[in-house]
Amino acid sequence: MPEETRKLTYAQAANEALRRALAEIPETLLFGEDIAIPGGVFGVTKGLQKSFGDRVFDTPISESAILGGAIGAALVGRRPIVEIMWVDFSLVALDQIVNQAANVRYVSQGKLTAPITIRTQQGAGPGSCAQHSQSLETFFAHVPGLQACMPATAQDAYDLLTAAIHSDDPTIVIENRNLYHGEKAEVRLGAAPGPVGGAAVRRPGDDVTLVTWGAMLHRALEAADELAAQGVSVEVLDMRWLRPLDTDAVKRSVAKTGRLVVAHEAHRFMGVGAEVVTSVVESGVPLVAPPVRVGAPDVRIPAAPTLQAAVIPSASVIVDAVRRTVQPVATLVQQGV
Amino acid sequence: MPEETRKLTYAQAANEALRRALAEIPETLLFGEDIAIPGGVFGVTKGLQKSFGDRVFDTPISESAILGGAIGAALVGRRPIVEIMWVDFSLVALDQIVNQAANVRYVSQGKLTAPITIRTQQGAGPGSCAQHSQSLETFFAHVPGLQACMPATAQDAYDLLTAAIHSDDPTIVIENRNLYHGEKAEVRLGAAPGPVGGAAVRRPGDDVTLVTWGAMLHRALEAADELAAQGVSVEVLDMRWLRPLDTDAVKRSVAKTGRLVVAHEAHRFMGVGAEVVTSVVESGVPLVAPPVRVGAPDVRIPAAPTLQAAVIPSASVIVDAVRRTVQPVATLVQQGV
Amino acid sequence: MRDRVQDVDELARHLATMLRIRFFEEEIRRLRAEGAVVGSVHLCNGQEAIYVGTCAALDLPTDVVFPTYRGHGWAIACGASLDAMFGELLGRTSGLNGGRGGSAYLSDPEHGMYGENSIVGAGAPIATGAALASTFDGSGRVAVAAFGDGAVNQGSVHEAMNFASIRRLPVLFVIENNRYSELTPTAAMVTSDRLFKRSSAYGIPGVRIDGNDVAIVRDTVAEAARRARAGDGPVVIEAMTERIVGHYIGDVESYREPGELDRALEQEPIVRLSRVLESAGMTGDELDALRDKVRAEVADASARALEAPLADPSTVMEHLYA
Amino acid sequence: MRDRVQDVDELARHLATMLRIRFFEEEIRRLRAEGAVVGSVHLCNGQEAIYVGTCAALDLPTDVVFPTYRGHGWAIACGASLDAMFGELLGRTSGLNGGRGGSAYLSDPEHGMYGENSIVGAGAPIATGAALASTFDGSGRVAVAAFGDGAVNQGSVHEAMNFASIRRLPVLFVIENNRYSELTPTAAMVTSDRLFKRSSAYGIPGVRIDGNDVAIVRDTVAEAARRARAGDGPVVIEAMTERIVGHYIGDVESYREPGELDRALEQEPIVRLSRVLESAGMTGDELDALRDKVRAEVADASARALEAPLADPSTVMEHLYA
Ligand SMILES: Cc1ncc(C[n+]2csc(CCOP(=O)(O)OP(=O)(O)O)c2C)c(N)n1
Ligand SMILES: Cc1ncc(C[n+]2csc(CCOP(=O)(O)OP(=O)(O)O)c2C)c(N)n1
Ligand SMILES: [Mg+2]
């Protein structure tokens, strides 16, 4: 496919990645609920059924059949791309992802493989109910055999999905519906598929390393702007992939800044932030202040906007977290030996 | 029920807790696959159907119906205790635990409650396949609204299950089948139900804090013995509950020892060990050496004993981990500010 | 045979409840357009007879219902306060759940409405559990699991029906068959669209009824509930209806056939029942008066709800655990 | 009508394969008692005719089978090497999966055996997916999803059957009905124990056959496969059989009725087929010779497997990702 650059929304970029894969890889199939004739409840798959016919089809509301069907087709040579409309719905069929797809290659010593791509989306939005608001990347990051990413930009909506489809292992691409129809951005199309894994420095800085991913990136960048105005230079690292997790990139940055803040929309307790912090601390990279995690507190996600605003981390919550790492701390966090 | 002490296996202790609950709490029901007439595939529920009749019954192989049935019965006043035979099987019906049970009280502002107890068991054992060997406490620890514990002793098999049944919120008790039929121990029966949460110091020590839970406790105690012989005094902390997680107990111990090792059978990456380490570090309790995590590496769990032995942490792996924290480290882990 | 006059009075009450639901939904649509209500909202216009007929046949709140995200009509038919309903969708402290549930996950147990469910099929095993409790607590409770035609393909519905059948539980599986699974015709997602027949796999009786005729729904559910209470087990009731609005507010409904909606509008339950009542002697003026009365009731409730304070963030950490 | 003589030769080959499975399982039982094989093991004694009859009717490895943890017989019927089978259960480098799968999760795709599955019902949607691929790759592949009578109550089986039916996929759902879900009689877990009838909910043809008659299984599967290849969609085949051993090694089988096993032993497929072959003219000596030959073959494979090195821990990190 010839390289070109076009102004696209995040949803359009994902659509372009799917269109390219269906055009370039004859083994690809695309199926899920309402994704073919309706073009997806968010319009991400619009037009693909028209262009590619029966390789793009609608399914019953049967997540186990969708995921198991993808695995079985992959075992015999197809490269299915399926949609789970909301990440919350993956919990009715998590067996197929964790007990089935993740085991295929390892247990068969590579005789069998399951090159499937699972597209889903997550996150809270004003009015969204507790069963449509969770951020569940922890569940996938914890499972060896899976790969998981959370594109935050239109370019990554295209690049990470393309990398996922070309990967020979089961990969879950967790999009965010709040990003789908935002501002258009220049998106480079047609480049060679990138690797699986790798973080990106979205904003260089010297004082504090701010690690984030998914929709939270944009709140992190807002926070970094505000902090710059206050004279605090923040390096914003977008992890992009949660499995594999590019902890080297985090350590490199923290080695420079000595301060670490991790911000995600998922619940703080057992969120991937804990893994980021621990990977730095156990590596011995020195921290001059206790690391701080930003995430949803221990509640379910309420629907009312005023309540959601109180639990979903905002830019100002991130600002406060960063400030805590730069204010001199009374206790020495760690004495050298 | 009168207090008494009896010599019981872990499985018998769990059976006594169920027997007592069925006798003392008329609202309790006990159901699951093969648990009534057969008495459970591990014999844990033996004799209960005889004693309590139809309140104890066998179900189809329908985990969504078992868990959903428990929730529905709880919503209208029952106190169901259900068994999911292996924690791996919870993944065919995780929706009922995470999207349903966990939301009930919070979303209804306490107008509805789901006092259900889910008994399950996990862990690897020589020959056990990758779909019957996982340790999945991370999945439950991450979910606000749930409570999760992992009894490691016969006494806790009784006490934690009793606390879970008396709790008014959904609680998962993750037992370990390798502990069921081990040596008998003195078990105090009939005491007032304890609280939900709270770690236990299983062995006091001064040099290193070794945090663990579940079957791994016994390997941790072995390691502590060996280390004592080498002149290293290890404090072994059994978390017992993963949600709520008694991080204060960890901090108290680390404040004394300045060194932290966490050992669990679950995968290291995104295991609950990451939360334990992070909770200490973000609290600012000083560490004199980088903390170390012991857990399964990034593989699926293979069946062959020689392979399983290479991935399931042993006492000697724990010994090495602890030694790493007491050997003087070259890099200062953290400078004071 | 019911006394005809008495039945007419009852049908008039049913019409009032259906109008209450319809006007509520219309007001929600207006509030959503204004931005006072936010997020995804599933209206139930056209399906009101199922809710009103079913609840009329139940003994709430001893009996309990477990609907879906398309549940505003169920809540109102159960007797939920309009003020609390508006409050919930408007995210006010006055909401049924203080704004925590929202449009798609609200509950009102005091009135036997045990909660919407936004996971397709998930309510079926939960309702089955409430029926399981009936076999132990002597309450005589009947539980209703309500879900759509698309939900029949979800594993949890299958497990619930089998579980209910072997224990002969007093649970009614009410399929609100509006012929669409969101944006996809359900006929394309099943080999036979006579969904009530799936019950035979479990030895459960299944019936298909006109779900736009409130009296037929009421009488069918009454008989099924009597049977269930007598210990004869579950029943599957496939109530045929039409959703005369989009799947959610904003749905462009490009999946509709030309003329499809116009036909549906002639058969929708409020039009149908109004015709019945007219032929039973109710005058156009009486019907208009009823309509105006209910419309005013709904408008007042909406106005009051808009006065209530927004949900208070300082309470957001409450009620996670006992 | 098949040529009778040819059929007798073929039946003799089927008997040899059934004996190979039986002696393998008996040897595994011995090795387990000795402690050379560890962990939970599910033997398939008594159900061999289903595996041998089905595989005889398939075109492996173009066609593919997806069995359960009770899958040793399936693997051997597909043509898996006995050395590699023993090696897998003994945790040797020589194992089919180098010891990674073990008794309950082994696979041998070269022979069309696409893997045991230790999650009840989970293989059904996966087999359906392999059949889905057939509708795109022109392979003519038929996929077989094999599972037990207890698995029919699992949601994933329901979803797979509906999914397969609407796309008319070439997948055969073979129910190995041994009347027990582990330690519980399945009859108590379903309202009707005529499980093949569940297919009607999906508009799929369903048949119940004598699963202990290898020729009936073979011919039924052959016809169903022909139909499926022709694009006529899935079939549910309920093969009635008896597990003449415990659910797993160590099962005390207290759930058995008195005399139940003795009756089963008279109808088990090897006894049945031996009788058939005798009446077809095979002599007792010929049968004994066959038995001895296969027994020796199995014993030799076991001995060789015990010589093979144990799985090498230094390889344990390999093959997680491409
Ligand atoms: C498990 C699950 N899968 C998918 C969805 C997304 N979804 C919400 S409504 C819906 C269609 C349901 O159709 P039907 O059951 O007919 O109910 P209706 O909306 O017509 O009332 C879908 C697919 C969901 N909420 N839960
Ligand atoms: C989802 C799930 N639930 C429960 C189990 C535990 N289990 C293993 S075998 C079995 C019984 C299966 O019975 P059936 O389907 O008749 O197969 P059979 O063992 O008789 O061959 C059960 C309940 C499991 N492996 N997976
Ligand atoms: Mg519908």
Ligand SMILES: [Mg+2]
């Ligand atoms: Mg069986």
